[in-house]
Amino acid sequence: MKPSENLYDLIKSLTTDDTNFIKSSSQFHIKGKENKYAILFGEIEKQDVYDETDLIAKLNYTEDLNKFAFLKNYLYNFILDNLEGKNTFVRKKIRSKINQAELLIQKGLFDMAAELIDSAEEDSSKTQLFDLWIASLSIKKIIALHYRKPVAAIDKEVQKILKAKKSFLHYRRLFCLVRVKHHQSAFIRDIEQMKEFKEVHEEELLESDPAYNFHHKLFFYLSKGIVYYAKKDFAKSLILVNELLKMWDKYPWMIEVRFSAYFNTFFNKAQIESNFKQFSKAINSIRELNNKLNELNKENPFERYMVYNLWIRVYNMCGYFDEALKIIDEYKSTRDSLQRGNINPYSEQLYHFYVANVYFGVSDFKSANKHINEIINNSIEYNNDVTCIAQLMSLVIHYELGNSDLLAYRIKSVFRFLNKRDCLELTINHVLDFLRRSAKVKNSTKTDKDRFIELRAQIEQDLKIDPIQKDVIEYFDILSWLDSRIENIPFIEIAKAKSGHALKA
Amino acid sequence: MATSEQLHRLISHFTSSEKGYIKKYLNIDPVGNKKNILVFDVLEKQKVLNEPALKQKAGKEYAAIIDFLFSTALNCLENYHKNEKMGIRSSLNQIEILIEKNLYLQAEKIISKVKTLTEKNNYYDLYSEVAEWEITLLGSKPPSDELMKVFDRIFDKLEKDISKQEKAIDS
Numbered sequence A: 001m002k003p004s005e006n007l008y009d010l011i012k013s014l015t016t017d018d019t020n021f022i023k024s025s026s027q028f029h030i031k032g033k034e035n036k037y038a039i040l041f042g043e044i045e046k047q048d049v050y051d052e053t054d055l056i057a058k059l060n061y062t063e064d065l066n067k068f069a070f071l072k073n074y075l076y077n078f079i080l081d082n083l084e085g086k087n088t089f090v091r092k093k094i095r096s097k098i099n100q101a102e103l104l105i106q107k108g109l110f111d112m113a114a115e116l117i118d119s120a121e122e123d124s125s126k127t128q129l130f131d132l133w134i135a136s137l138s139i140k141k142i143i144a145l146h147y148r149k150p151v152a153a154i155d156k157e158v159q160k161i162l163k164a165k166k167s168f169l170h171y172r173r174l175f176c177l178v179r180v181k182h183h184q185s186a187f188i189r190d191i192e193q194m195k196e197f198k199e200v201h202e203e204e205l206l207e208s209d210p211a212y213n214f215h216h217k218l219f220f221y222l223s224k225g226i227v228y229y230a231k232k233d234f235a236k237s238l239i240l241v242n243e244l245l246k247m248w249d250k251y252p253w254m255i256e257v258r259f260s261a262y263f264n265t266f267f268n269k270a271q272i273e274s275n276f277k278q279f280s281k282a283i284n285s286i287r288e289l290n291n292k293l294n295e296l297n298k299e300n301p302f303e304r305y306m307v308y309n310l311w312i313r314v315y316n317m318c319g320y321f322d323e324a325l326k327i328i329d330e331y332k333s334t335r336d337s338l339q340r341g342n343i344n345p346y347s348e349q350l351y352h353f354y355v356a357n358v359y360f361g362v363s364d365f366k367s368a369n370k371h372i373n374e375i376i377n378n379s380i381e382y383n384n385d386v387t388c389i390a391q392l393m394s395l396v397i398h399y400e401l402g403n404s405d406l407l408a409y410r411i412k413s414v415f416r417f418l419n420k421r422d423c424l425e426l427t428i429n430h431v432l433d434f435l436r437r438s439a440k441v442k443n444s445t446k447t448d449k450d451r452f453i454e455l456r457a458q459i460e461q462d463l464k465i466d467p468i469q470k471d472v473i474e475y476f477d478i479l480s481w482l483d484s485r486i487e488n489i490p491f492i493e494i495a496k497a498k499s500g501h502a503l504k505a
Numbered sequence B: 001m002a003t004s005e006q007l008h009r010l011i012s013h014f015t016s017s018e019k020g021y022i023k024k025y026l027n028i029d030p031v032g033n034k035k036n037i038l039v040f041d042v043l044e045k046q047k048v049l050n051e052p053a054l055k056q057k058a059g060k061e062y063a064a065i066i067d068f069l070f071s072t073a074l075n076c077l078e079n080y081h082k083n084e085k086m087g088i089r090s091s092l093n094q095i096e097i098l099i100e101k102n103l104y105l106q107a108e109k110i111i112s113k114v115k116t117l118t119e120k121n122n123y124y125d126l127y128s129e130v131a132e133w134e135i136t137l138l139g140s141k142p143p144s145d146e147l148m149k150v151f152d153r154i155f156d157k158l159e160k161d162i163s164k165q166e167k168a169i170d171s
Helices: A006-012 A014-028 A034-047 A054-058 A063-087 A090-106 A112-127 A130-146 A152-184 A194-203 A212-230 A234-250 A259-275 A281-293 A301-317 A322-336 A344-361 A366-379 A384-401 A404-420 A426-440 A447-466 A469-475 A478-488 A491-498 B004-012 B015-029 B034-045 B051-080 B084-100 B104-120 B124-138 B144-171
Strands: none
Touching: A006 A034, A006 A212, A006 B104, A014 A034, A014 A063, A034 A054, A034 A063, A054 A063, A063 B084, A090 A112, A090 A130, A090 B084, A112 A130, A112 B004, A130 A152, A130 B124, A152 A194, A152 A212, A152 B124, A152 B144, A194 A212, A212 A234, A212 A259, A234 A259, A259 A281, A259 A301, A259 B104, A281 A301, A301 A322, A301 A344, A301 A447, A322 A344, A322 A366, A322 A491, A344 A366, A344 A384, A366 A384, A384 A404, A384 A469, A404 A426, A426 A447, A426 A469, A447 A469, A447 A478, A469 A478, A478 A491, B004 B034, B004 B051, B015 B034, B015 B051, B034 B051, B084 B104, B084 B124, B104 B124, B124 B144
16 A cells, blocks of 8 residues: 555645754654654655655664554644644634633633633634634633523524524525536536526525625625626626725725635636736736735745746736746646645646647647646646637647547547537537648648638637637637637737737737 | 732742652753742742832843743643643644644544544534634645535534524523
8 A cells, every 4th residue: 555645745736934943853853862753853854755655764663664664654743733822813812712711611711711702702702713703702602601690692692603604604505506517517508598607697696784794795795706707797897806905905904804706806806807818907906916916924935826827827828828937837836836735636737738729829739748648648637618619629639730530530439529518519620620620631731721711610609609709719729829820820919919928019 | 900919829829740840841941041940939939928028139131031931831721731622732733733724634534533522522612613624725736526524514514503592592
C-alpha cells in the first residue's frame, strides 16, 4: 500500500511564519536531545518528493515500522494543533470563548463566564454566524438560570435566529443547486424553464432585517448572478455584482467570514466585464483582485492560480494570445507550486483548455495538441462542454497539422463520444462533416477556399436558427479560424480585430 | 472587577496540574516577557491579592503583564481540558485551516469523523457547522445530478434539525 502523504502535503503547505511557530513550539516537549518528531519535521521539509523509505532509514525505524507510523501521526496532529493555536480567525475566537466559558462554569466562576459569553454573543451576532450565536445563547441561558434570572428573552432570540437560519439555508441550497447546474453545461435551452434556474429567477429576499440577513443576501445575489450570467443578461449580472461590492464595503469584517464569496465577487466582476466585451475593464478588475490578495496577505496559491486562469481566459477571449503567452510561464509556475491536494478536475481542465487555446491562437499546434490530449487522454472531466469542445479542437488541430490519416480515424470515435454526451450541436456537427470530407482529400491542408466559405455560411445560419450555437463559438472561435483560412491571415489577427483591438495601448 | 482581581480569583480556582501547565507554557514562550513568570509565581502564592507586591516585580509593564497572564491562563485552561464538544470545536478549527490551505481530502477525513459524532449526539449547532464545511467542499466536486441529490439530503437534514430545535424551545 502506498504510504500516506498527508503529513508531507501538510508540511509543504506551511508558510514560513507557520514553520517558525511550529519549530518554536516543538521546544515545549524537549528533554535533553532534540525531539524525534522535530527531526522528522526537518527531514520532510528538505524533501522535494515524499520518500518514506529514506525517512525510515534516516530515523532508524527500519525494524519498527509501527513506531514510525505513530511518529508520523503524532507529528501530523502536533502541526494541526499548533496551526489551530496560532490562527486568529473569527470562528476560532468565538469557539474559544465558548469553550472557556464552559470551563469557568465548571469551576463555579459564573460571573467570569458571563463576561466571556457576552463577548462571544457580540462577535457571533456581528458576523451573523448563527450556529455560534445559538451556542453562545445556550450558555447564556445556563448562566441566567444559575442566577435565577428570566430566560424568555434568550429563548425568543434563539427562535429568531433559527427562523433566520432557515431562510439562509433556503438561499444556500438554491445557490448550490444552480451552481451545479450551471457548471454542468452552458448548452441549456429555455433556461428559465429549468427547475433550478426558474426557482432562483422567481425568488425574492425573504429576510429583511439587516441584523440577520447578510449571508442570505450574499447567496441570494450570488444565485441570481449565476442565473443572469447563464441567461447572458450581463447587464443584470453586473448590477448584482455591484450590490455585492456595496455589501463588502458596508461590512468589511465579513470578508474574513466569507472570503471565498468575496474573492468570487471580484472574480465574477472581471468575468462579466469580459463577457460584456469590456476587456480592458476586465483586465483592470483582475489586477485589482490580485492586489486585494496581496493586501489581505492571502498566501493560498490556489487563489492566485484561479486569478491566472481568468487572466489567460480574458486574453484568449479578445484574441490577445501573444499577451497570454507573456504570462504563461507565471501561470505554469503558479500551477506547479500547487500541492497535490490543490489540484482538482475543475482547475486542471481549465488549465489545459486555456493553454491549448493560447497555443492554438499563436499557431503553435503541436503545443496546443499536447494540452488538449491531457484533457482527452487523462479523462479530466468537470465541465461537459469543455470535455466535448476539447474533442472538436483536437480534430481541428490534427487538420492544421496535416494529420489526415489520424483525422479520418478519429472522427468516428469523436462523433460517437459527442453523441453519447448529448453534445452534437448543429455547429459541431457541421464542423465534423467538413473535417470528414476534408480527411478524404489526400492533402487536407490544401482544401480549397470555397469549402471554408461554405462551412462559414452554414455556421452563420446555425447561429440564426439556434442561439445556443453562440456558446459553442465562445468556447472555440470556429468563425475566426475559418476567416483566417479564407483570408489567409493569422488567426490571432482576426481574433484581435474581432474584439476591436480591445487592449490596444 | 479589575483584571488583576479576576486573574487572582481564576488562578486560585486552578488545580496544581493546571498551574504547572501554565508555568511550562510561560517558560517556553519564545517571545514572552521574563517578568510574566516572575509575576505569575508571586501571584500564585498570594492567598489574598497583594497588588503592590506584583507591581514591584512587574514595574511599568504591570497592566500589560496582568492582561497577558489573564488571557494566557484562559487559553491554557482550554488547551489542558478537552471534552467531547471542545474536541469537535477544535476539529472545526482544523477543518477551516485545512480548507484555507486547500488540503481538501484531509479536511474531508475530519469532516466525516466529526459528522458522525455530532449526528449521534444531536449536537445540532455543531452538526450545522460541520455541514457548512461539507457543503463548501462538495462545491469543488465535478457537477452531477448525484451531487445535487447529496446537497438536497444535507439541506433536508439541516432543516429538520431546525424544526427539532424550535420544538424543543416551545416545549
